[in-house]
Amino acid sequence: MKKIFVLIVWILCFSLSVHAEEVKKVYLNEAIDAALENNIDLKAAQININIAKNEIKTANRLQNPSVDAFYFMGGAGNGEPKQLGVSQNIEIAKRNARKNLAKSNLALVEHNVDYTEFDLKMDVREAYINLVAAKSILYTLEQQKELQEELLDIAKEKVKNRKEPVIDVLQAEISLNQIITQVNTARVNVNTALSDFNKIINDPNKVIYDSKDNIFAEKNNFAEMLTPPPDFEFPDFEEIVQRALNNRYDIKIAKQEIDVAEKNMTVVSRQRIPDLALTGGYAYQLGAYTDSGNFNSGAYAGASLVNIPLFYNYSPEIQNAALKLKQAELKYESVKNKAVKDVSAAYERFLTAVDNLNYYESKIIKNSEELIEISKEGYEQGRANITSLIVMKQSYISIIVGYTYALAEYYNSWTNFLREVNDEEFELL
Secondary structure: OHHHHHHHHHHHHHHHHHHHOEEEEEOHHHHHHHHHHHOHHHHHHHHHHHHHHHHHHHHOOOOOOEEEEEOOOHHHHHOOOEEEEEEEEEOOOOHHHHHHHHHHHHHHHHHHHHHHHHHHHHHHHHHHHHHHHHHHHHHHHHHHHHHHHHHHHHHHHHHHOOOOOOHHHHHHHHHHHHHHHHHHHHHHHHHHHHHHHHHHHOOOOOEEEEEOOOHHHHOOOOOOOOOOOOOOOOOOHHHHHHHHHHHOHHHHHHHHHHHHHHHHHHHHHHHHOOEEEEEEEEEEEOHHHOOOOOOEEEEEEEEEEEOOOOOOOOHHHHHHHHHHHHHHHHHHHHHHHHHHHHHHHHHHHHHHHHHHHHHHHHHHHHHHHHHHHHHHHHHHOOOOOHHHHHHHHHHHHHHHHHHHHHHHHHHHHHHHHHHHHOOOOOOOO
């Protein structure tokens, strides 16, 4: 009894903790805004910008001075003056090069953060679409489950009135049980999609984001899914490619990496330039140690070249910097080459998704709905057997689920196209 009581208390506590989390139903644009505002990974990436800005200050630093004191003891102290002074190393042609490299790195970090933000938007789109698709399939199966329950009731009534054999009830029950298993699986898929959706948003607050329900099932609301309707014309493909080459973040990043490598080459090469060391200060000698017996004082100054590249001239570092520059240039060409192929593949995928969706809407769905109604009326009026009706209903379920997948693929292929052209404001003709 005690164990049962503890179990009940645990269940109540768990229920309260679940309800303590706010469930927020959002449209796609609201989901994107929530991710941009709360995503932990994006916030962590944005910190890199401040780090890079501090690196500019670090690169622009001046060398700290040194305080020198010379006090000679013993016999040496009888003739040498005491000295107090400051020495300072001055870098020649290095500080500005370091600063330029740090600025270039800042631009690279900013491009990477922009790419992370854009990629997050596309990930939210895909997760939202997948969640709505999972809900739509569940909604469809639940509707078919209700229709199958009605069919079972009809079969029972017909058997009761001895108009049909008992096997009709068995077939209807088997078909209903099969749909029930599909509904159960669909519910699990919705929960998984919901978890994936919230994992993408990655909000540390106690908020569970959920999509608006049954958008696919209710209507093709392309505006709410931030997707154009399938009655459009694409711009010329060469124009699309050119826009992609101008907009893609990976190309901008690769180009900026060349700039970083060039400035790094400058920094490394200038290590061969010697630095200047300046020293100066106050010197004095007590009267007891001078020929005149007077206290003598004055200043001293000195200069020297330091870090002269005599024994080591930084050749390996310079060679590696040149190799890194060549590597960055090759990467830039590779990224551009792959970008054209990625855009082409996304272009073809989207056009295929458009064709499939239009075919479903104009041909398959309409004809299937008419066929299932005729079959149902035929069974109710005794003009058809239940086996043919069940087979027809199973085919209809497959068609509706296939249509939902076709619609999800249309939305996802558009998202994939935007991801490849790196332009979320892309406009069709």
